[in-house]
Amino acid sequence: MTTTQEVEDFEQIIERIVFDEGELDELKISIRNFSKGTITPKLLKQNLLRCRGRIVKDISNFLSFCVERARDSGQAPVSENFTGLNQSDLANDQLHQEIAERNELLEVVAKKISALMLKAKKDAPAVDKSLCMEDVIKIELKRVFLVIKIDEWLDMCGYDNYKFYIKLYNKLEALYRQKFGDEREKPKNAKEEHEIMAGKIVKLNFPEEVTTELIRYIVIRNNATHDDWDLTPSDIEIAHNVFVRLLIYLIASSLDVQLLAENRKAFYDYLHQYFSSKLENNSKFLERIKENLNSLFNNFR
16 A cells, blocks of 8 residues: 555655756746747747656656566555555545646646747748848848847957957857856856856857867966966967857857758858958958858858
8 A cells, every 4th residue: 555655755756857947947048038039939849849858758767667666576566556545545636636737737838838939920020922032031141140149249359359358258158148047156266167167158059169169268268367367369369260150150050941951152142241241341350250151151152
């Protein structure tokens, strides 16, 4: 016979699996970012599916463990234990009731998110079928520029070396907050600050080569900030290069995948022209951006 304590333990484990605080916080941030238009409906849906998939997997693993443990100890399976409980066992009734209530809550949340996604689709301006592909590409790039706040990135190209180092670090912090929310953990020293920031960069899931270069930049930046190291030309080169690679990655990863695949040369031409105009007086960054665009778009000329 299953005891009241066993039922309570079972309930607590299921509750921890379904209502993982870290995961719920991430979902709240995703919903807030979706409402602000900083992430796409597709990304929100992927986050929700990943959450539901994790719940199913963890509950399945837990139930398998319970069955194996019952079998090894000669007890009846968990399902039989629950079925065999006396109907007057209030603890078991309460367990089923609370699980049902939580399932109902999840359904309410899912419906609310679906309503938000439907509203966003209705509010989105319809694409004029008379538009030529060039106009469609310009509209898509303007959308991406708005999402990543391109003007802030272009402003950084005019900063002196010291200000650039400070602003790049702040920009990385902003990207992390945008995806995961405010970070409450405060470093105690330079080494701990490096470890915390490096962890954030890894969580942002940039391409491996970009992540590696960003961590190199963080080490140099922390040494210069906390130990009064002078920035060398090589240090500046590392920061400028990774800044450009990160910018191009953010643009490319925010574009509509199918539209990009079918119009790679058109995207390249527009971006090449756009940056040539915006950075015509800043050859240092313009050349770096052109090199990265050539690499990204298979050296279109």
